[in-house]
Amino acid sequence: MSEERIEVTIDRNGNVSMKVIGVKGPKCQEITAPIVEALGGEVLEHDTTPEFYEQILEEDQEQSNRQ
Numbered sequence: 001m002s003e004e005r006i007e008v009t010i011d012r013n014g015n016v017s018m019k020v021i022g023v024k025g026p027k028c029q030e031i032t033a034p035i036v037e038a039l040g041g042e043v044l045e046h047d048t049t050p051e052f053y054e055q056i057l058e059e060d061q062e063q064s065n066r067q
Helices: 026-038 049-067
Strands: 005-010 018-022
Touching: 005 026, 018 026
Parallel strands: none
Antiparallel strands: 005 018
8 A cells, every 4th residue: 555645835925725636535535624624725726646546446357256
């Protein structure tokens, strides 16, 4: 299993961006929620990485194998 971490970047204008690494599926949204809330709760943009869909694909494969 890879290391799970959150990279947080603050630009010169005070905009914060977060990148979640090593987390599959929508769990990334759960673990960043407290940080988003602490920073005011407003998300201006949300992008997903291939890891976001990885768990979903694995679950679909398991269901296909059972049938």
